[in-house]
Amino acid sequence: MNIAVIGFPGSNEWDSYHAVKDALDQPIEIVPHTAADLSAFDVIIIPGGFSYGDYLRSGAIARLAPVMGAIKEAATQGKIVLGIGNGFQILTEAGLLPGVLQANESLKFKCHPASIEVVNNETAFTSQFAQGETINLPIAHETGNYYCDEKTLRELERGGRVIFRYRDNPNGSVAHIAGICNEEGNVLGMMPRPERAVYDWLGSTDGKRLFGSILDDWRVQHGRKATV
Amino acid sequence: MVKANVYVTTKKDVVDPQGKATEGALQQLGFAEVGKVRIGKLIEMELQTDDVEQAESRVREMCEKLLVNTVVEDYRIELTKEARS
Numbered sequence: 001m002n003i004a005v006i007g008f009p010g011s012n013e014w015d016s017y018h019a020v021k022d023a024l025d026q027p028i029e030i031v032p033h034t035a036a037d038l039s040a041f042d043v044i045i046i047p048g049g050f051s052y053g054d055y056l057r058s059g060a061i062a063r064l065a066p067v068m069g070a071i072k073e074a075a076t077q078g079k080i081v082l083g084i085g086n087g088f089q090i091l092t093e094a095g096l097l098p099g100v101l102q103a104n105e106s107l108k109f110k111c112h113p114a115s116i117e118v119v120n121n122e123t124a125f126t127s128q129f130a131q132g133e134t135i136n137l138p139i140a141h142e143t144g145n146y147y148c149d150e151k152t153l154r155e156l157e158r159g160g161r162v163i164f165r166y167r168d169n170p171n172g173s174v175a176h177i178a179g180i181c182n183e184e185g186n187v188l189g190m191m192p193r194p195e196r197a198v199y200d201w202l203g204s205t206d207g208k209r210l211f212g213s214i215l216d217d218w219r220v221q222h223g224r225k226a227t228v
Numbered sequence: 229m230v231k232a233n234v235y236v237t238t239k240k241d242v243v244d245p246q247g248k249a250t251e252g253a254l255q256q257l258g259f260a261e262v263g264k265v266r267i268g269k270l271i272e273m274e275l276q277t278d279d280v281e282q283a284e285s286r287v288r289e290m291c292e293k294l295l296v297n298t299v300v301e302d303y304r305i306e307l308t309k310e311a312r313s
Contacts, residue, residue, distance in 0.1 A: 056294070056295070057297055060294065060297070064294070093297065099299065100297055100299045100300045102242075102243075102245070102300060103245050103246065104245065105243070105245050106245070107245050107246065107249055145243075145245070147242060147243075147299075147300055148299070149299075172243065172245070
């Protein structure tokens, strides 16, 4: 399974790179924001950070980077796209996921471990979790307050597209939303940081199971393709 | 030259944490008459054109494509024609 971690100016792509490399032991590369072709990759990770200084709005400038065309193409092809933190903000700005991430209700940068409910474990990202399980992932953001209108919220909830919820809402997100996916289920955006929960010495390895789920799913898909 | 001011504000039904915090701070300072406070931003642009009508449709396009996230933000455009300096 070939993994690309996209590096925008101001992203913390190396966090995701090392965490996923250690967690999965699969081929992984940093791909710059100027790349126009992602056809060699099965999984695309849009990492956290402050792309382009988060000027104007978080993710607003990154959405215009050359690589975004290739990311949209990959998403359309059903490839796995994971946006973490700033990556989630970029995915909403790019229209790949609905809604917006706004300033935290407290206006403070929140950086602490958070209890997260796995709302839907029947996805390519969550099969290694139990339905309703509480997992522990750190958050680190100032703009993680998820907002969408009521109609969108109903669609998300009916479609099983709310994947993660905060047990204690740290930022004012509607319906305690911490992570959502697109209708097809191959694009996930989440504010909690799975790449910072892959070693025991970091206090949690729950993030490792998210990456492991992606690999399990890829193996199933790949195996099916090989036998048909 | 045309000078464009774009005022971007949070939509009325969307929570504006900055406005809310400022509202509380003003009331705490004794400005009891302060009701709702909303905070937005002002984007000033100089446009190399003298055609105000065309400038308006171009600025509107800029707002829709980049300057404003219309899911949570509203905008208002003000244009003034200025003599070239």
